[in-house]
Amino acid sequence: MSKPEGTERGGQSNSDNSEEKDWAAVKAFFDNAKTTKKPRPPKPSNAVTIAVSSRTLFNMVKERKVFEEEGLERYVEHQQELEDQPFSPGVSFPFVKALMNVNARLRELYPDSEELFDIVLMTNNHAQVGVRLINSINYYDLTIERFCMTGGESPIGYLKAYMTNLYLSKDSKKVQEAIEEGIAAATMFPCDSENELSDTQLRVAFDGDAVLFSDESEIIVKKHGLDTFFRHEKEFENKPLAQGPLKCFLETLGKLQRKFYTKNQRISCPIRTYLVTARSAASAGARVLKTLRSWGLEVDEALFLAGAPKGPLLQKIKPHIFFDDQMFHIEGAQELGTIAAHVPYGIGQKYHKGKHIDTSDTEKNEKI
């Protein structure tokens, strides 16, 4: 399973053999350890690494208030006082549970494979909050074996060190930094009313332009209007669009899906992907499908809305996560109970000056 470009392998090639030896010892260690009943974590270079922040995994709203009103010292003390009380689930929790379910199915079919999801807790929370986070992870029986608590430092360097395939955070500044470094990332928002999600199938929905594809076409819409856009798309129907920040993540999902297909499990495949785009099928849809085909990628369902709101459709799909670059669509999705994640990429960002992407978080967010 190849890692996206731009992430470094780390370590030198001449120490690869010693690393292999090490890895064999780690495997033996985990397989034999009586203390852990959980399955052994995969080697990062083989796995699909999903990094989640502590505030997306758990609901830390009350604690954050303490941080904002009373400062860092009191916040850490407060967390320590409540150490044995697990947090309640946060906005990426259902997504993480769905990933774990896929892993369970993969292990059934391929017991020795390391092509699995590896969920890493990546937070710039202080290490002392770590005990409460670990207690909470145990409480919900989550398979999170790796974490980085950077005590206030930026996690971006660590994202690369862990060969991260997708990073989810509530802090849009960090998400933006990650995208600039070539790591797929999205900002998550709290969701008030949540739809009932499938617990047997991971469902991921993607917007097209500026998420899977580059924002080249959106630039045309914004600058020259819809008619020019339609003409342009028809003219360049056979020219593939350039890649967007989440293309590689869709690719890794596709690779895992194929592992089920080869074992005749297409119908009951525990991963399903959706393209939910404002494009219309007739005038601008062909280019999108042809681009995906040229990349060797598939989505299970491609839904062309021709400008209709995405909220109601998403409500029917019930994805564990929906990626879009425009806040307008994120809000529309949230209003009808869908967990939405904003991808701060491309020209769509400049057209939302009036809408704050939770900027109050970015300034005070340095320590947690």
Place this chain on the structure above:
Amino acid sequence: MDDEKNCTGPLIIALQYNDLFDLDSMSASTNTDDALPKGRAVTFIKAVQIVNERLVEQKETESLLFEVILIAKECSEEIKMKIVESVKYYGLEIGKFFFCKKEELINTLQSNKVKLFLSTDRDDVCEALHTGIPAALLYDQCDDHVLKVIISGDSIGFTEDSLDSLSDFGFSETQIETFKAAKICMKEFAVLIGQMRRRFGRENSPLCICVLTAWGSTNVCASALKTLRGWGLDVDEAFCLAGAPCSPILAVVKPHILWDCGLHNMRDLATQS
């Protein structure tokens, strides 16, 4: 010494001169009047000096300060002079110099109540640990103004029983003994550095302590965090790798002091320079 009381310093750290100066880079054509070329430990000492400055800023009569002593094995008179001169030249605050024979290293460390022996040589570190002297690896560091210490979460978080069972997985007796010895040695250092850390607030501290659990589960890491807290050391950063390669993470953290106890491959550390 009674490490439960709020102790008085200094926190003595011993270095060897071949880590302080890079003798390998000297050639025959090097001008003998120049100071010796800088080695890895110079940036470490500068970072230590900044911590000391900040401690004294807060309290003029602070006694819990770092003190660095330099050990030189088997030196000619000429080199001895150059060492003393070069130390002065670079403005390094070195408390004492010890010129001794190779076999006298351990004795020198013990008789000077060294709280930490730092070396880039893994064998020296292991030997010291086995004789009960706290020892750690002097890692490659960047020119930051924060002194970074990494403590092994595996060493602190694992229990006695699980340590013994490691022999089933291919670890030699020596490695396991090193591991156990390190845990005992680490406590005294941890208590002192914990007190020092508490002189500063959580933000803007010139001293940063991290826990790295390379092999153990998250529970081992949680156990390490709680144990260290019990010793008075509130760690700033924590990493749990569950077997993932260490070097990429270390390349980001860039510690000065790495309490590695041999449970993960030190070979890939040695190739970092």
